Amino acid sequence: MEPIRILVVDDVEETRDNIRRILSFDKDIAIIGEGRDGLEAIQKVKALSPDIVLMDMNMPRLNGIAATEKIILENPGVAVIFLSVQGEAEYLRKAMMAGARDYLVKPFSGDELVETIKRVYQLESRRTNTGNNQGVKTSKPQVVTIFGTKGGVGKTTIAVNTAVQLAQAKKKVVMVDLDLQFGDISVFLNLSPKRTIAELAQEGNEPDIDLIESYMIPHLSGIKILPAPGRPEYAELITAGQIENIIAVLKNHYDYVVIDTPPLFNDTNLCALDLSSQVFLVLSLDLATIKNVKLSLELMQTLHHIGKTKLVLNRASEDMGIKVNNAEETLEFLIAAQLPSDGKICVSALNKGIPFVISEPNAKISQAVRNVTELILQDKGYQSQLKEKRMGSFLGRLFKGGSDNNVKRASNSGE
Numbered sequence: 001m002e003p004i005r006i007l008v009v010d011d012v013e014e015t016r017d018n019i020r021r022i023l024s025f026d027k028d029i030a031i032i033g034e035g036r037d038g039l040e041a042i043q044k045v046k047a048l049s050p051d052i053v054l055m056d057m058n059m060p061r062l063n064g065i066a067a068t069e070k071i072i073l074e075n076p077g078v079a080v081i082f083l084s085v086q087g088e089a090e091y092l093r094k095a096m097m098a099g100a101r102d103y104l105v106k107p108f109s110g111d112e113l114v115e116t117i118k119r120v121y122q123l124e125s126r127r128t129n130t131g132n133n134q135g136v137k138t139s140k141p142q143v144v145t146i147f148g149t150k151g152g153v154g155k156t157t158i159a160v161n162t163a164v165q166l167a168q169a170k171k172k173v174v175m176v177d178l179d180l181q182f183g184d185i186s187v188f189l190n191l192s193p194k195r196t197i198a199e200l201a202q203e204g205n206e207p208d209i210d211l212i213e214s215y216m217i218p219h220l221s222g223i224k225i226l227p228a229p230g231r232p233e234y235a236e237l238i239t240a241g242q243i244e245n246i247i248a249v250l251k252n253h254y255d256y257v258v259i260d261t262p263p264l265f266n267d268t269n270l271c272a273l274d275l276s277s278q279v280f281l282v283l284s285l286d287l288a289t290i291k292n293v294k295l296s297l298e299l300m301q302t303l304h305h306i307g308k309t310k311l312v313l314n315r316a317s318e319d320m321g322i323k324v325n326n327a328e329e330t331l332e333f334l335i336a337a338q339l340p341s342d343g344k345i346c347v348s349a350l351n352k353g354i355p356f357v358i359s360e361p362n363a364k365i366s367q368a369v370r371n372v373t374e375l376i377l378q379d380k381g382y383q384s385q386l387k388e389k390r391m392g393s394f395l396g397r398l399f400k401g402g403s404d405n406n407v408k409r410a411s412n413s414g415e
């Protein structure tokens with residue numbers, strides 16, 4: 001079993017340390033981050049996609065209830081467990097109405113905490129698993145778009161190497177090169193496509209899987225590629241409607257559809273963003289990129305894509321005079337993963353046409369790509385219906401349970 005990924009949110013450092021200490025003894029549980037208030041909780045959930053948030057009630061800047069409301073709305077697959085002090089029954093009811101899954105009254109024992117986390121996680125997994133019993137994560141197909149505001153920031157490098165790692169994790173993966181003018185996935189993989197998405201687009205508007213696959217090239221890593229057109233002028237032959245049809249079909253036949261993009265908010269990219277369950281926005285630590293990423297995040301918010309967006313910092317080890325913390329503060333968004341700079345490995349991999357996760361699996365940069373791949377594998381995507389289910393069952397449980405004043409902690413399963 002992969003460890004349950006926990007975010008601990010409490011304004012008291014000692015409490016966070018105690019929880020960390022208690023949970024460090026359990027190999028099924030991993031603390032992946034900490035927050036000091038509701039605002040940090042929201043940011044860290046976006047960036048880290050935890051399975052469970054342990055949330056304090058009263059905190060500066062934004063309290064736990066308001067934070068939970070926002071978290072559940074934007075990240076319906078995340079479960080919140082409240083940690084409260086005695087006498088906050090009224091608050092607890094509000095917390096549950098905000099979508100919390102359970103609560104513990106301080107002081108609680110280590111066993112109580114571990115047992116509650118595991119129970120909530122199992123319950124949540126059953127809900128997010130669409131009725132089958134294979135593992136704890138959703139088996140829903142995922143469309144993952146790698147996006148960026150700038151050319152050369154590392155989108156294709158990250159897209160290709162994560163796609164290969166997904167295939168290494170035994171997933172069925174197709175890459176779609178939506179950089180329709182200058183797409184270079186084929187170069188990264190040393191492939192020479194004869195047929196591309198441009199010719200496929202000429203076939204008519206509603207292709208089936210056999211037709212699409214006849215335009216794809218297999219790579220020895222196990223992934224398949226739907227290549228970009230051979231010439232930039234063919235890009236305009238392809239409409240957003242055709243892209244939508246192609247992705248819709250591929251989604252039904254692959255575990256992961258990984259989409260590489262040009263740095264534009266154009267029709268085809270907007271279509272990819274709409275259809276994606278996860279979007280990785282790649283950035284580097286220079287002022288122009290940060291300014292443009294900030295604008296992009298605002299646009300993603302307007303387009304309602306912010307809940308599925310994660311930031312990946314590329315060339316993190318280069319000293320550009322801007323600190324990661326400062327960038328995060330400016331962006332009001334946390335960076336979910338970082339890749340070091342390694343020109344030697346990257347350029348040599350590109351020139352040989354062999355992704356570095358294959359030729360240099362133990363290099364630091366390959367290990368760093370694994371973090372991105374893990375984020376993709378762990379993501380539960382959008383399950384907006386969960387909020388209503390969760391609220392319904394929680395309220396039912398609460399009101400069945402009798403007077404709030406007598407409730408010390410919520411009853412067991414919530415079902």
Ligand SMILES: Nc1ncnc2c1ncn2[C@@H]1O[C@H](COP(=O)(O)OP(=O)(O)OP(=O)(O)O)[C@@H](O)[C@H]1O
Nearest residue numbers: 151152153154155156157315340341342343346347
């Ligand atoms: N972490 C890194 N360290 C060093 N070099 C890198 C790193 N990531 C990418 N590169 C190099 O930077 C160049 C641009 O990378 P890549 O093609 O992935 O960017 P891109 O965002 O897809 O660009 P475009 O918008 O032009 O498609 C390539 O030569 C690649 O090898």
Ligand SMILES: [Mg+2]
Nearest residue numbers: 155156179184
């Ligand atoms: Mg590219």
